[in-house]
Amino acid sequence: MLKFQETAKCGPTAIPVYPPTVIARRYVLQQKLGSGSFGTVYLVSDKKAKHGEELKVLKEISVGELNPNESVQASMEAQLLSTLNHPAIVRFHESFMEQGTFCIITEYCEGRDLDYKIQEYKEAGKIFPDNQIVEWFIQLLLGVDYMHERRILHRDLKSKNIFLKNNLPKIGDFGVSRLLMGSCELATTLTGTPYYMSPEALKHQGCDAKSDIWSLACILYEMCCMDHAFSGSNFLSVVLNIVEGNTPSLPDRYPRELNIIMSRMLNKSPSLRPSAAEILKAPYVEERLQQLMYKHPEATLEDKRNSACQKEAAHAVNAIKITEGRRYKENNKRAKELRSQNFGSVSAHVLQIRM
Structure with a gap:
């Protein structure tokens, strides 16, 4: 791990002593932001960045502590992030090795994450304005569509992985993302927070792009209601509610069309x-998308048929196959073993997933 010296601590953050720690002769450590999927996340200042763009996020991953499956995922994260260029997705800058640690540098979002924003509003007894919710939902849809067109799943969409920059949402934390290697290869590793997990993921039936759609619907509900779409007194009750419970509805104050869209997204x-x-393409969304284009043209003018980006994604797949072939086979073998299990055996596994 990177040897950062820390002194005065305030909550989860830490202030480095002087002289400041510099990583890769470029990134000056500012403070610890928290823990990510595989390691620790820091706020850094880029000495080579343009004025006003100095702050970035450094995610460190100790390669020595990763098992083969995690090593594949860490490599994939860097590879696929380098292919993504969309206003609704956290921007990737670079990755490198430093003192035996794999480092990823990404865009910094000053508005923190959506979960933090929701809790902040909830504690203040406030709700998001209707137009704000619809705008964020459409922007996230554009980001998810962009990913799916490039055969990329996120697999861990939740409010904690949606970051806000200049009040615009950005999808981040691709630590458990996967490139779809083929139409028959479904991701089967059970991961993430149960509140946003699809029925098929909980039943170990595999995940595809439609699982991300389910998670996005859960985020939409949470933005509207300041609560989870599926809840329960304990972990298993949440799981059973997702797998067998009724589809939740939005309060009457929201447009009927939005509720219909969410219900379709939550089809089991x-x-x-x-x-x-x-x-x-739904009339309700398309109309508001046109309005959004005038307000935030930079967030909607992405050419979704950019073949160059699709080629880059293909190159990323090839790179992963070459450098991680052996470990990837181990990962696939494990996935097939998991796929053969029934829901009864899955119940024992899901108890180990953190809420």
Whole structure:
């Protein structure tokens, strides 16, 4: 791990002593932000950045502590992030090795994450304005559509992985993302927070793009209601509510069209859920998308048919195959073993997932 010296601590953050710690002769450590999927996350200042763009996020991953599956995922994270360029996705800058530690540098979002914002409003007894919710939802849809067109799953969409910059949402924390290697290869590793997990993920039936759609619907509900779409007194009750419970509805104060869209996204059958592209074509969403284009043109003018980006994604797949072939096979073998298990055996596994 990187040897950062720390002194005065305030909550989860730490202030470095002087002289300041510099990573890769470029990034000056500012403070600890928290823990990510595989390691620790820091706020750094980029000495080579343009004025006003100095602050960035450094995510450190100790390679020696990763098992083969995690090593594959860490490598994939850097590879796929380098192919993504969209206003609704946290921007990737670079990755490198430093003192036996794998480091990823990404965009810094000063507004923290959506979960923090929701809790802040909830404690103050406030709710988000309707137009704000719809704008954020559409921007997230655009980001998810962009990913899915490039055959990329996020697999851990939740409010804690949505970051706010200049009040615009950005999808981040791709630590458990996967490139879809083929139409028959479904991601099966059980991961993430149960509140946002799809029924098929909880039943170990595999995840595809429609699982991300389910998670996005849960985020929409949470933005509207300041609470989880599926809750329970304990972990298993949450799981049973997701797998067997009724589909929740939005309060009457929200447009009927928005509730219909959310209900379709929460269909327990993945094949019956709409894709992000189909939702964007719904009259209610399409009308508001046009309005959003005038307000935030930089967030909606992405060419979704950019073949160059698709080629880059393909190159990333090839790079991973070459450098991580052996470990990737181990990962696939493990996934097949998990796929063969029934829901009864899954229940024992899901108890180990943190709420």
